[in-house]
Amino acid sequence: MPHKAHLSKDRKLKKLIETIEVPALKKRRNLFTYLCASIMSQQLSTKVADIIYKRYIKLYGGKEPTPQQVLDTPFEALRGIGLSNAKVNYVQNVARFEIESGMHHKKLQAMDNEEVIAYLTTIKGVGRWTVEMLLMFALGREDIFAVDDLGIQQAMAGLYKLDVSDKKQLKADMLRISEKWSPFRTYACMHLWRWKDSGE
Numbered sequence: 001m002p003h004k005a006h007l008s009k010d011r012k013l014k015k016l017i018e019t020i021e022v023p024a025l026k027k028r029r030n031l032f033t034y035l036c037a038s039i040m041s042q043q044l045s046t047k048v049a050d051i052i053y054k055r056y057i058k059l060y061g062g063k064e065p066t067p068q069q070v071l072d073t074p075f076e077a078l079r080g081i082g083l084s085n086a087k088v089n090y091v092q093n094v095a096r097f098e099i100e101s102g103m104h105h106k107k108l109q110a111m112d113n114e115e116v117i118a119y120l121t122t123i124k125g126v127g128r129w130t131v132e133m134l135l136m137f138a139l140g141r142e143d144i145f146a147v148d149d150l151g152i153q154q155a156m157a158g159l160y161k162l163d164v165s166d167k168k169q170l171k172a173d174m175l176r177i178s179e180k181w182s183p184f185r186t187y188a189c190m191h192l193w194r195w196k197d198s199g200e
Contacts, residue, residue: 003142003184010180012159013188020198022190028138031105032098033064035120035138038130039090040083048082055081067095090125097123105139113141136186145178145185147171155192 001024008014028034040056041049059077060069070078071092078088097103108116116139117131129148135141146152153174157164162173181188 003187006184007181007188007191010177013181013191016159016191016195020191020194022187022194025136025140025142025186027105027140029105030064031103031108031134031138032067032094034134035094035103035126035130036070036091038133039087039094039125042087042130052082067098070095071099086125090123093124094126108139113144136189142186143183144189145175145181146189147174147178149189151193151196152189155196159192159195 004017008017036056037053040052044052057064059065059073059081065073075088078091079085083091103120108119111119113135116135117128120126120131120134121128129146132144132146132149135144136146148171153164153170156162156174156177157170160173160177162170164170178185178188
């Protein structure tokens with residue numbers, strides 16, 4: 001794994017890499033479904049998010065719905081699986097965007113990271129963080145750094161003894177440290193998340 005050798009140049013990160021395994025990045029076929037699932041899971045525990053997603057798929061006979069099927073679904077039916085009014089609107093916004101503009105793999109693969117972020121954040125309800133997760137875990141991009149992610153902030157504050165009282169300074173410090181991780185910043189984030197979740 002070339003990312004391990006590169007990231008191990010950072011002594012603090014090296015300890016994490018030696019003790020924590022992370023999976024290889026994969027590309028997902030259905031970006032529309034991935035984005036809808038991301039919106040549904042926002043501000044929820046993984047367990048609750050999984051329950052809501054299963055209910056969502058059940059609405060469509062156990063298959064991933066097409067954007068048109070989502071738009072044809074009554075608002076109350078989507079509310080009934082546990083989504084807020086706002087999230088129902090956001091999921092419908094994603095469906096509308098997929099039909100009108102498209103988010104096919106080929107289209108997004110031709111764009112660089114910032115272009116994908118600019119393109120997809122025009123959808124109301126889709127923010128930068130959500131697109132960064134899509135870039136990492138659906139498009140398999142290896143050099144994404146989620147500076148706004150609370151878990152990454154907490155992990156880096158703990159590992160590098162950063163001051164969390166000044167958010168602006170914290171982000172500046174995080175970006176400075178992460179520069180040397182390029183072009184494998186996604187893998188660095190994955191190690192940081194795992195380390196934080198393991199509570200070591």
